[in-house]
Amino acid sequence: MENKRLARSLKMALIAGSLVASGTVSSAIITMTDGNSTVDVEDTLGSAVNWTVDNTNDLLYTQGYYYRIGDTGPEFNLSGLTLNSSSLLGSGQFLLLSYSAADFDLEFTYSLTGGTAGSGTSVLSQDVEIRNTSNSTLDIHFFQYNDFDLFGSSGQTAQQTNANTIIQTYGTTQLTEQVSTPAPDAIQVDGFPSLVDSLNDSTTTTLNGNTSFSGDATWAWEWNFAIAPGSSDVIGEDLRLNTISAVPVPAAVWLFVSGLIGLASVARRKVQA
Numbered sequence: 001m002e003n004k005r006l007a008r009s010l011k012m013a014l015i016a017g018s019l020v021a022s023g024t025v026s027s028a029i030i031t032m033t034d035g036n037s038t039v040d041v042e043d044t045l046g047s048a049v050n051w052t053v054d055n056t057n058d059l060l061y062t063q064g065y066y067y068r069i070g071d072t073g074p075e076f077n078l079s080g081l082t083l084n085s086s087s088l089l090g091s092g093q094f095l096l097l098s099y100s101a102a103d104f105d106l107e108f109t110y111s112l113t114g115g116t117a118g119s120g121t122s123v124l125s126q127d128v129e130i131r132n133t134s135n136s137t138l139d140i141h142f143f144q145y146n147d148f149d150l151f152g153s154s155g156q157t158a159q160q161t162n163a164n165t166i167i168q169t170y171g172t173t174q175l176t177e178q179v180s181t182p183a184p185d186a187i188q189v190d191g192f193p194s195l196v197d198s199l200n201d202s203t204t205t206t207l208n209g210n211t212s213f214s215g216d217a218t219w220a221w222e223w224n225f226a227i228a229p230g231s232s233d234v235i236g237e238d239l240r241l242n243t244i245s246a247v248p249v250p251a252a253v254w255l256f257v258s259g260l261i262g263l264a265s266v267a268r269r270k271v272q273a
Contacts (some may be wrong), residue, residue, distance in 0.1 A: 004071070010190070015018065016169060017143065018032055018044040019144065027185035028042055028043060028044060029041070029042055029043070029049070030042075030043055030078045030086060030088060030095060030121045030147075031076055031093055032088070032089070032092055032093055032094075032110060032112045032115040032248055033091075033092040033093065033112070033198065034092070034093035034112045034113055035113070035114020035115050035116065035117075035122070036053055036054045036055075036114045036115050036116065036117050036118070036119065036121075036122065037051070037052065037053050037112055037113075037114030037115070037122040038050070038051075038052045039051050039052075039060075039110070039112050039124055041095060041097075041110060041227070043083060043086045043097060044078070044079055044083055045064065045065065045077060045078050045079055046065050046078050046097050046099070046104065046106070046108050046128075047062060047063040047064050047065060047078075048060060048062075048063045048124065049062050049063070051122070051124065051148075051241070053114070053115075053120060053121075053122045053241055054117065054118055054119070054120060055172050056151070057151060057178065058149075058157065059148060059149065059150055059151070059175075060147075060148050060149070061147040061149045061153070062145075063144065063146055063147070064077060064144070064145040064180045064196065064199070065078055065128070065142070065143065065144055065145075066142075066143040066145065066199050066205075067139070067140055067141065067142050067143065068141040068143075068205075069103070069138070069139060069141075070139050071139070071141075071204070071250065072204050073137075073204060074202045074203060074204065074205075075141075075143060075199050075200075075204075075205055077199075077200075078099060078106070080101075081101050081106065081125075082097040082099060082100045082101070083097070083098070083099055084099060084100055085097070085098045086098075088162055091139050091273075092120040093111060093113070093114075094109070094110065094111050094112075095108070095109075095110040095111075095135065096108065096109055097110075100133075102134075103132065103133060103134040103138055104130055104131060104132055104138055104140065104158070104227075105129075105130075105131045105133055106128065106129070106131075107127075107128070107129040107131070108126065108127070108128055109125075109126070109127040109129075109152055110123075110124065110125070110126055111124075111125045112124055113125070118182070119243075120173070120241070120242060120243035121240075121242045121243070122240075122241045122242075123239065123240045123241075124238070124239070125236075125238050125239075126235075126236070126237050126239070127234060127235070127236050127240075128142070128234065128235045129232050129233070129234045130142060130225060130227065130232060130233050130234075130235075131227075131230075131231070131232035132227040132228065132229055132230065132231055132232065133230075134229060135229050136229060137226050137227065137228055137229070137258050138225070138226070138229075139226055140224075140225050141222060141223070141224050141226075142222070142224075142225065143199060143205070143220055143221065143222050143223075143224075144220065144221045144234070144237075145195065145196055145199055145218065145219075145220045146166075146177065146218060146219055146220070147192060147196070147218045148168055148175050148217075149216075150168065150169070150170035150171075150173045150175060151170055151171070151173060152170070153192070153216040154215060154216060155170055155171075155215075156168055156169070156170050156214070156215065156216060156217040157169050157212075157213075157214045157217065158168070158189050158212065158214075158217035158218075158219055159189070159211065159212045160187060160189060160212065160219075163183045163184070164178060164179040164180075164184065165177065165178045165179070166219055167185075168217060169244070172243050172244050173207045173241070173242075173243060173244075174241070174242055174243070174244045175239065175240070175241050176238075176239070176240045176242075177237060177238070177239050177240075178237060178238050178240070179221065179235070179236070179237045180236040180237060181235070182223065182233075182235070184221035184222055185222055185223055185224045186206075186207040186209065186221070186222040186224075187207055187209060187210075187211065187219065187220070187221055187222070188207035188208050188209065188210050188219060188220050189210050189211055189212055189213045189217065189218075189219040190208075190210055190213055190216050190217075190218060190219070191213055191215050191216050191217065191218065192216040192217075195218050195219070195220055196218065199220065207220060207222050223235060254255070
């Protein structure tokens, strides 16, 4: 959360004109770097498309953002919005993206916190601000889609653990996505490509509330906002990659083993006597 607050401060300073961005990138792919990590973001979609930690294989297949105005009709990705600016800040660990549509603006704040070399740890924080620029209430449904392939597409397990957290694991690699505010209104954890196909087709998507999947796992969150004219709502979340240890042996097992060792020691002393 510290990086998120810092990113907000950088954003406000940039808006106020007191900070010069270290780089304004016009290409389609923008690369963030920090510590042992790199993240590639496609600026026209606001989506992270690669995440490399400790020079491993890419752990992220793709993210995607979609929106729908009203309760019916298809969802749209951000490619139809106007990309106003893309600014890479700090030493490359902060990224600001700004978009506009007829009735609303979107602003993304990305911050990357890499771990030390060989730690397998990395955190990507994301803020999305949706501002109503129209003269009437904006009824918007906003979706985030995630497809992480942790060292391969098969053998993944994704599980919603509470209202705002999903954990995906593969072997000893774990990804945790935690939404800080606000909690999503709907969720679906499912296999590739059924979920992303539903977001890209011409019909209304209703997330079905499924909370777990094993295989080529993907998931989507949905937030439903009624934003007053001139007002905004902010979605904040953290994605954390780390290495987990093997399943710990229960304490009762250790006590049992210790008892056996103690009995063996007693028996050995008796034999020696």
